[in-house]
Amino acid sequence: MSQVSTEHQEQIRKVLQASPLMPVITIQNPDHALPLCRALVEGGVRVLEITLRTEHGLEAIQSVRAALPEAIVGAGTVTSRRQYRQVESAGAQFAITPGVTEDILDFAMTANVPLLPGVATASDLMLAYSRGYRYFKFFPAEVAGGTRALKALNGPFPDVMFCPTGGIAQDTASGYLQESNVLTVGGSWLTPAESVARQDWAAITEIARTSLEALARA
């Protein structure tokens, strides 16, 4: 079986180590992409997951990459080869899938940018682990067992590290980060829809800053 390159795995490790928080960003209005991402970076959070949940995702990746060189931009909700190629062309520095298929795991090995595959079960993990993947998004984290599931998965897979995402909030993030197999935590709580709709970028910066401060105290 083909194996993912150590270079791709190194790149993903560096991304996950660059920030304890990874905001999950869904762009409803293309004009919001840049000020929103700038606000997060100003608050100290520079690894960003911009999802393809809306039609504005690709354009947002492109504009943020061009205007915010200090940010590390990943593309989320990638579920097909076609989308993988599109996010690479838009300039994404890594891709994230909510789950795994053999097809996407194999395709990602041949791609230019590395994949952070999403897993929810030991079976998902085995599919990717056998191909050399060691870094994963754990999704949907809260409903798939939260920190107890991560502790349990650490038994059979002690050399695997996670970015849990899904249902995590500011006050539960630190509990996840205390797990030995968690490098960073993802979520949409860093970009509340009401603040974005009001274009209250100062509030976004403040949430990023206070979330980081809370982790530093924990």
Ligand SMILES: O=C(O)C(=O)C[C@H](O)[C@H](O)COP(=O)(O)O
């Ligand atoms: O869109 C995707 O590709 C996903 O994998 C799902 C998101 O990462 C989570 O749904 C975010 O979870 P919340 O923080 O609970 O909003």
